[in-house]
Amino acid sequence: MENISHSKTDKFSFLADSLKWDKEKVIPPEVFSKLMEIGTLRRCVSAASERENVWDELSYDLSCIGKESASLLSLIIVNLMASTVISKYVQPSDNMPLLQGIESGENLVAIGFSEEGAGSDLGAIETSLSKGTRKGEFLLNGGKKWISGAMYADHFLVYARHESEVGFVLLKKDSPGMTVEPCANLSAFKAAGLGNLSFEDCRVSEEQMLGFTDKMLSAASSLALQLGRFAVAWGSVGMQSKCCELAFQRSLHRKVFGSSLHKKDLNRRKLALMRTNYALSLAISQKMTNAWIESDMNKHNLTLIAKYSCARHVKETSDLLAQIYGALSFQDNNQVNQIVRDAPVFSTIEGTAEVVELVIGTPYGALT
Numbered sequence: 001m002e003n004i005s006h007s008k009t010d011k012f013s014f015l016a017d018s019l020k021w022d023k024e025k026v027i028p029p030e031v032f033s034k035l036m037e038i039g040t041l042r043r044c045v046s047a048a049s050e051r052e053n054v055w056d057e058l059s060y061d062l063s064c065i066g067k068e069s070a071s072l073l074s075l076i077i078v079n080l081m082a083s084t085v086i087s088k089y090v091q092p093s094d095n096m097p098l099l100q101g102i103e104s105g106e107n108l109v110a111i112g113f114s115e116e117g118a119g120s121d122l123g124a125i126e127t128s129l130s131k132g133t134r135k136g137e138f139l140l141n142g143g144k145k146w147i148s149g150a151m152y153a154d155h156f157l158v159y160a161r162h163e164s165e166v167g168f169v170l171l172k173k174d175s176p177g178m179t180v181e182p183c184a185n186l187s188a189f190k191a192a193g194l195g196n197l198s199f200e201d202c203r204v205s206e207e208q209m210l211g212f213t214d215k216m217l218s219a220a221s222s223l224a225l226q227l228g229r230f231a232v233a234w235g236s237v238g239m240q241s242k243c244c245e246l247a248f249q250r251s252l253h254r255k256v257f258g259s260s261l262h263k264k265d266l267n268r269r270k271l272a273l274m275r276t277n278y279a280l281s282l283a284i285s286q287k288m289t290n291a292w293i294e295s296d297m298n299k300h301n302l303t304l305i306a307k308y309s310c311a312r313h314v315k316e317t318s319d320l321l322a323q324i325y326g327a328l329s330f331q332d333n334n335q336v337n338q339i340v341r342d343a344p345v346f347s348t349i350e351g352t353a354e355v356v357e358l359v360i361g362t363p364y365g366a367l368t
């Protein structure tokens with residue numbers, strides 16, 4: 001059977017409490033320490049800098065995390081994306097203590113692109129830098145919305161405008177002029193620590209400004225987005241493997257109209273669709289990973305298509321799971337309900353499904 005052999009290892013057994021984190025809306029610090037210990041966070045940084053060939057192991061880790069917690073996966077995604085940009089502009093030789101903290105996984109970095117009026121259309125961002133009164137000083141004003149991991153982050157990478165240029169501003173948590181507020185009343189990704197950022201004359205030095213004069217900035221942002229999509233694809237694979245497990249369990253144990261659910265044709269059809277979706281997601285994600293291992297020229301296109309396809313599959317698979325579980329899937333705080341709430345979000349983050357369609361369907365061109 002198609003499989004990513006999650007059961008062969010208990011390397012990720014510490015993720016078993018993810019339902020509790022959802023309820024308490026917080027991921028315990030031990031989880032981050034454990035991810036550091038088993039090397040997942042280091043692999044993210046290595047992948048981000050493309051210094052090492054860690055794609056196989058990283059793919060496996062992402063699918064295991066996606067299987068247990070979409071909230072935790074989202075933190076890994078943003079850390080991976082932020083590390084991509086930072087490793088492009090801050091070199092190990094710069095001896096920046098911040099870089100060491102990120103490489104070891106001790107420091108989490110959140111990345112802020114989205115704003116109230118700028119989600120898919122990042123050209124519309126209004127967060128901007130203006131010259132301060134002192135030499136080499138700039139003032140950041142504006143705000144960012146829906147920032148994963150904002151409530152856990154030690155650092156923030158903020159996409160901003162300065163005159164006609166765009167780039168990233170690297171800020172420490174608790175910087176004067178920056179406020180971080182939790183996003184209230186979320187129905188999904190409950191433990192992801194989503195927050196909104198606001199900046200009011202937040203002082204920034206030139207060293208904190210990354211990529212503003214670099215013509216290749218869009219390449220760095222695009223690589224970050226691609227790695228975000230890589231992680232969404234593998235996370236969706238993991239989540240679908242969980243959906244299949246839960247669906248088969250329920251089908252074997254639930255009796256309806258005098259016999260076991262798994263004996264009913266309607267149920268078999270659902271299981272067949274779920275298993276097929278999972279197998280297709282697994283196959284395209286493996287192809288994507290191979291493309292990164294081989295530095296295939298087509299790896300970026302393949303990643304976009306894998307993200308699009310896996311996000312669609314996980315949504316359909318979770319809908320089928322909800323059908324199989326009936327009323328139980330609407331009861332708060334069980335694994336099925338957690339999946340049913342979280343799965344559709346994969347079609348929104350790192351490019352909404354429709355906007356990704358516009359890009360995939362555009363021959364050779366960029367989106368206009």
Ligand SMILES: Cc1cc2nc3c(=O)[nH]c(=O)nc-3n(C[C@H](O)[C@H](O)[C@H](O)COP(=O)(O)OP(=O)(O)OC[C@H]3O[C@@H](n4cnc5c(N)ncnc54)[C@H](O)[C@@H]3O)c2cc1C
Binds near residue numbers: 189358
């Ligand atoms: C759980 C979660 C975590 C997130 N984490 C982060 C994070 O860490 N950092 C961050 O910066 N952001 C984050 N976001 C925000 C996310 O990146 C945005 O939601 C996403 O980019 C889409 O933007 P939007 O929600 O403003 O939707 P919009 O851009 O308004 O798009 C909504 C819909 O409008 C339509 N549309 C948009 N553009 C076009 C077009 N050109 N042509 C036709 N139709 C179009 C499509 O139907 C699209 O699906 C997160 C969001 C969620 C839900």
